[in-house]
Structure formats: C-alpha cells, structure tokens
Amino acid sequence: MAGKIMFTGGGTAGHVTVNLALIPRLQQEGWTCEYIGSYEGIEKQLVSQLKDVTYYGISTGKLRRYLDIKNMKDPFRVMKGVMQAYRMIRKSKPDVVFSKGGFVSVPVVLGAWLNRVPAVIHESDLTPGLANKIAMPFAKKICVTFPETMNHVSKDKAVLVGGVIRDELRSGSKTRGYGLCGFTSEKPVILIMGGSQGSKVINEKIRSLLGRLTDRFQIVHICGKNQVDASINNRYYKQFEYVHEELADLLAMTDLVVSRAGSNSIFEFLALRKPMLLIPLSRIASRGDQILNAASFVKSGYAESIQEEELTDERFMAAIDRLYDQRMQYVQQMNKAQDSSVDDLVEMIKQAMK
Structure with missing residues (x-):
C-alpha cells in the first residue's frame, strides 16, 4: 500500500538520520516523499542528497530551557511556522506525517493535527526531548528506541521499535x-x-x-x-x-x-x-x-x-x-541484542494511516 508521506525533523544530523533510512525504503514501495524543515538547517543539506524528495522550508524558533532575549521572539516564529506547515500540509494532502524531532518538527506536527492528518513521532533518546514533549499530545503514535522510554510516554501511543539504521x-x-x-x-x-x-x-x-x-x-x-x-x-x-x-x-x-x-x-x-x-x-x-x-x-x-x-x-x-x-x-x-529493521517502522507508519 503506497501513499504520500511528509517528513520533518532537524537541527542536528541525529534528527534526520532515521528519516534518511526510511525515505529510500518507502520510495521503493512507490510512496511519494516530501520534507518540511528549516530554511537553511542541516536537514536541508542532508535531504538534498536524496532523489525525488520535495523540500519545503518554514520559519522556526529554538525551544530553549534557559533565559535568552530570543525567547521573546521565537514563539512568534513558531506560530508563523505552524501556519506555514498547516498550509503546506493542506495543499499537499499527505496520508501521514513522520517526525524525527528537533525544534522544526513542532510546527509540522501541529499543522498535521490541524489538518487531521495522523502524525507518527520517533523518539531516539531514553527520555523525550522538549520538542517531542510538546508535540506528543498531537501525535497518533510514538515510536521509542529504548525500553526505558516506555515509562516516559503515553502507554496507549507508545511502540517500542528499537534502533533503526540505514541499510x-x-x-x-x-x-x-x-x-x-x-x-x-x-x-x-x-x-x-x-x-x-x-x-x-x-x-x-x-x-x-x-x-x-x-x-x-x-x-x-x-x-x-x-x-x-x-x-x-x-x-x-x-x-x-x-x-x-x-x-x-x-x-x-x-x-x-x-x-x-x-x-x-x-x-x-x-x-x-x-x-x-x-x-x-x-x-x-x-x-x-x-x-x-x-x-x-x-x-x-x-x-x-x-x-x-x-x-x-x-x-x-x-x-x-x-x-x-x-x-x-x-x-x-x-549479539544478544534484538535488531530492529526499517521494515518494522514502515509497518508502524502504515498502521497509523488506518
């Protein structure tokens, strides 16, 4: 079952890596893959190396845990990003949104929720980052890497998928x-x-x-x-x-x-x-x-x-x-570790569409 998927995630390479593993696999199955990231973040550089992926840039604001004068301006950038992502998703009509996290992902997950498009979040770290914490209530499923992370997210949304690596x-x-x-x-x-x-x-x-x-x-x-x-x-x-x-x-x-x-x-x-x-x-x-x-x-x-x-x-x-x-x-x-596969994550994305 092929469809259209909108990816997001950025700020560091770690917030793009899983997306880079998923995109070629989904394309092999006939999926249309698009990406929403920041205008000039590392995600744009990395995604540009892939074939047949349309990239959209939006306004972003960094989510800081410390006092900074930029904290006064960034909420407005995030709000602008939400509206940009909302319009892009409404126009593109993806079947599902997949978010790898990072501050750019929050407007995209919110934009998907406003369009009633199911969103799947992937949390790599043992405890969720701030961006994912904000976005999780608006997601349909939350894929986690560490078993310990199951204690930090909603039980009815969490799915343990383990580490996903590029083929x-x-x-x-x-x-x-x-x-x-x-x-x-x-x-x-x-x-x-x-x-x-x-x-x-x-x-x-x-x-x-x-x-x-x-x-x-x-x-x-x-x-x-x-x-x-x-x-x-x-x-x-x-x-x-x-x-x-x-x-x-x-x-x-x-x-x-x-x-x-x-x-x-x-x-x-x-x-x-x-x-x-x-x-x-x-x-x-x-x-x-x-x-x-x-x-x-x-x-x-x-x-x-x-x-x-x-x-x-x-x-x-x-x-x-x-x-x-x-x-x-x-x-x-x-050798005792249970290896996960990209296929497991692809199946989770398909389930979220139903």
Whole structure:
C-alpha cells in the first residue's frame, strides 16, 4: 500500500538520520516523499542528497530551557511556522506525517493535527526531548528506541521499535575503508566521532594522545566542520570533516569506536557490533540525554563510558586498552541484542494511516 508521506525533523544530523533510512525504503514501495524543515538547517543539506524528495522550508524558533532575549521572539516564529506547515500540509494532502524531532518538527506536527492528518513521532533518546514533549499530545503514535522510554510516554501511543539504521551501513567494504585512509591490516582501527558538529573536547584529547594511540592503533577521525588539523603528519591518522556514503566503508574496517552518545549513532554501532567508548555531552551543554543513553549501553554490556569532566589522559588510554583487549566479550553481549529493521517502522507508519 503506497501513499504520500511528509517528513520533518532537524537541527542536528541525529534528527534526520532515521528519516534518511526510511525515505529510500518507502520510495521503493512507490510512496511519494516530501520534507518540511528549516530554511537553511542541516536537514536541508542532508535531504538534498536524496532523489525525488520535495523540500519545503518554514520559519522556526529554538525551544530553549534557559533565559535568552530570543525567547521573546521565537514563539512568534513558531506560530508563523505552524501556519506555514498547516498550509503546506493542506495543499499537499499527505496520508501521514513522520517526525524525527528537533525544534522544526513542532510546527509540522501541529499543522498535521490541524489538518487531521495522523502524525507518527520517533523518539531516539531514553527520555523525550522538549520538542517531542510538546508535540506528543498531537501525535497518533510514538515510536521509542529504548525500553526505558516506555515509562516516559503515553502507554496507549507508545511502540517500542528499537534502533533503526540505514541499510547502506551494512554493506561497507573493509578494503575500501583501508583505501580511503591509506591504512593496512597491520594494526587495529579506532573510529573517532564527535557528532554532526564535531567535539572540540574529543578532538583535542585524541590529538594530544596521538603518539601513544598510534603505537597500537590506526585512527580515523571524523572531526567536524573546520576542525581538521592540517599540521599533523602521521601515517596512522586520517582526518575527515564529515563523511556521507564513505561511513559504511570506514565502519567496516573499524574495531572500536570512540563517540558521543547520540542515540542514532550508538544504535548503528550496536547493530554493526562495534564496541564503544562513549563520552556523552555534559549536562552543562545538554539536557543530559546522552548521559542516560551511555549509562543504558554500559549496563547492557555494549560500551564503556567516561564523563567529559573526568576525561583524563590515563583514564582514556586505560579504557581504550581495556575495550580492545575485551572486545570479544562486548561483541558477545551485542549479539544478544534484538535488531530492529526499517521494515518494522514502515509497518508502524502504515498502521497509523488506518
């Protein structure tokens, strides 16, 4: 059963990733896919790489938990966005709206509700973000990733779908990965990721310890826009600002991952059975969702974690060595995890249309 679906979600790559996994699958079934995002957000950049997806920009306002003069103006931007989304949805007449969250999604879910179009929300983190909290009363179904999240949302709307990863990540080539980086099989590989914007803290830590790390490992470092250090000359260290289709090949050759603890990324690493050292965003820089995500994965035996405030050289190196030496134990725990599929989420979207 094919139909028309309107996607939304943005602000960070994490609020787009699941949409990028769903769109090609639905298009294969004959669905028409459209997208509402902000005028110039990262979602526009990412969605522009897909074929046959019409993109609409709307006015957005950031939902802040702190005092800021912009809080006076942003409610009006959100209201303008609601009316824009309402008109777009009324004109386009989608059968269903799928929201991945982020501040741009609130006007779209409200616009769908005003048009009596069913909306499905996907919440990746263990506890719902502010945007999803606002939008959830107007949604028909709420898909959650962590079992613990079921305690934080309406029981009659919540559906546990687990982590959803892009199909293309499963088809990476270790040989192509080595070729991209100029690496060989002589040393194991660590992949460093700091989120879509990069992480200054992680970048600086890796570079300060590069000599010690490359004694044992090869390092591929996705460091974020404008954060490549061209002065470093080390045959066992390869930097990228950002990667797209290359990520599958880089992951194929990877033995360990060092990463923030954004839900989409860590579930991708879990599905690919990559042991992780997680360094979640601190509560100073976030609402603490990554700290909870990391704690859940540590408890399940999938990862080790170090809080950013406790990220000393010795703790970092000890955790890396321990993670590698015990990597097969982590992989065994990961093999017990129940993998979810894009198909499960597609079926949920179809059910919401009825």
